[in-house]
Amino acid sequence: MLTLIKDSADNKTASFSSVDLDDSGLLLLLDKIFFDKGYDFRGYKKTSVRRRIKRRMQLNNIETYERYMEFLDLSHLEYQRLFDDLTIKVTSFFRDNHPFYVIKNRIMPDIINNLPSQPFNEIRIWCPGCATGEEPYSIGMLLSDVLKDNMGRFNIRIFGTDISEAALENARLGIYEPSAFKEMKEEYKNRYFFPVGSKYRIKYSVRQLVRYGIQSLVRHTPISRLDLLLCRNVLIYFDRGLQEKALRDFYYALKPGGYLVLGKSEVIMSEFRDAFREIDREARIYQKKG
Ligand SMILES: C[S@@+](CC[C@H](N)C(=O)[O-])C[C@H]1O[C@@H](n2cnc3c(N)ncnc32)[C@H](O)[C@@H]1O
Structure with a gap:
C-alpha cells in the first residue's frame, strides 16, 4: 500500500508502479502463508512463485493480492491448491538415469x-x-542389487523427506502409474514390483528400507551422519541465499567423504569448492572433503 502511495505521488508510470505493487503484495501474501500455515516460501525464486500465484488468481478471477488473501481466508480448498501448485512434485524412477549408473x-x-x-x-x-518416493525407492533397488544376499549384514537407513504430507502418503503406499517407470529398466519392474489393477506396487523388501517423514529444508534440522545425500530438482526453486543455507546444511549432514548428488540443472557455487570435490560433473555428484 505504501508503495502505491509513494508511486502516485512521484508520478511514476503505471507499469512501473504495478511492478512495485506486485512485489510488496507478493511479500505480504508469502508472509500470510507462513504465519497461517507454517509453509515458508519467502526464500524461493520470486519469478516462479509469482507466476504460480498469478495463475491461481486468474483461475479464480481475482485481480489483486489483497482480494486473493481474503479469498484464502474463506477457502481451505484454495489454500490446498495453492500449496500444491507451489510444490512441484514431478518425479519418476531413475529420473535422468546417468547419476544412478x-x-x-x-x-x-x-x-x-x-x-x-x-x-x-x-x-x-x-x-x-x-x-x-520414486527417488528413494530407486536408491533402495540399487542397494539391493549391489548388496544382493549380503543385505541382511547391513543396517540400511534411507530417509525420504518432503514438505508435502500428501506426497509422502503416496510414497508410503508405494503404488505407481505405469508413467512413473518411463526411465526404468523393465527387469527392475519385474523384480521389485507387483501389479495392482492397472498400477504397480513396490515390494516390501524395498519399501521397508525407506522411512518417510516431513522435513523442510527451510525450517527443520537436517538428518545427519550421512553416507549419501540426493537432493535433486529442489534447489532450483530456491533463491541464492536459501540455496547457500541448504548446501551448508548438507555439508554438515554428510560424513567426511560422504557423497552429495544434485539435479541436472543444479551446481555447487564457487564458495563451496573448498568443501566439496567434484566426482562426476555430468551426474552432478560431489564428495565432502576431509
Ligand atoms: C520436483 S520435486 C523433486 C523430486 C525428486 N527429488 C526428483 O528429482 O525427482 C521437488 C520436491 O521438493 C519439495 N520441496 C519444496 N520445498 C521444499 C522444502 N523447503 N523442503 C523440503 N522439500 C521441499 C516439493 O514438495 C517437491 O516434492
Missing part, C-alpha cells in the same frame, strides 16, 4: 568398501524433497 557402479561400492569391518554397519542415505 554412477551411484551403482562407483559410489555405492566406495561407500561399502570404506565401512569399518564390523557386523551390521549402518549405511545412511537421505533424499530431501523426495516427492512421491
Whole structure:
C-alpha cells in the first residue's frame, strides 16, 4: 500500500508502479502463508512463485493480492491448491538415469568398501524433497542389487523427506502409474514390483528400507551422519541465499567423504569448492572433503 502511495505521488508510470505493487503484495501474501500455515516460501525464486500465484488468481478471477488473501481466508480448498501448485512434485524412477549408473557402479561400492569391518554397519542415505518416493525407492533397488544376499549384514537407513504430507502418503503406499517407470529398466519392474489393477506396487523388501517423514529444508534440522545425500530438482526453486543455507546444511549432514548428488540443472557455487570435490560433473555428484 505504501508503495502505491509513494508511486502516485512521484508520478511514476503505471507499469512501473504495478511492478512495485506486485512485489510488496507478493511479500505480504508469502508472509500470510507462513504465519497461517507454517509453509515458508519467502526464500524461493520470486519469478516462479509469482507466476504460480498469478495463475491461481486468474483461475479464480481475482485481480489483486489483497482480494486473493481474503479469498484464502474463506477457502481451505484454495489454500490446498495453492500449496500444491507451489510444490512441484514431478518425479519418476531413475529420473535422468546417468547419476544412478554412477551411484551403482562407483559410489555405492566406495561407500561399502570404506565401512569399518564390523557386523551390521549402518549405511545412511537421505533424499530431501523426495516427492512421491520414486527417488528413494530407486536408491533402495540399487542397494539391493549391489548388496544382493549380503543385505541382511547391513543396517540400511534411507530417509525420504518432503514438505508435502500428501506426497509422502503416496510414497508410503508405494503404488505407481505405469508413467512413473518411463526411465526404468523393465527387469527392475519385474523384480521389485507387483501389479495392482492397472498400477504397480513396490515390494516390501524395498519399501521397508525407506522411512518417510516431513522435513523442510527451510525450517527443520537436517538428518545427519550421512553416507549419501540426493537432493535433486529442489534447489532450483530456491533463491541464492536459501540455496547457500541448504548446501551448508548438507555439508554438515554428510560424513567426511560422504557423497552429495544434485539435479541436472543444479551446481555447487564457487564458495563451496573448498568443501566439496567434484566426482562426476555430468551426474552432478560431489564428495565432502576431509
Ligand atoms: C520436483 S520435486 C523433486 C523430486 C525428486 N527429488 C526428483 O528429482 O525427482 C521437488 C520436491 O521438493 C519439495 N520441496 C519444496 N520445498 C521444499 C522444502 N523447503 N523442503 C523440503 N522439500 C521441499 C516439493 O514438495 C517437491 O516434492
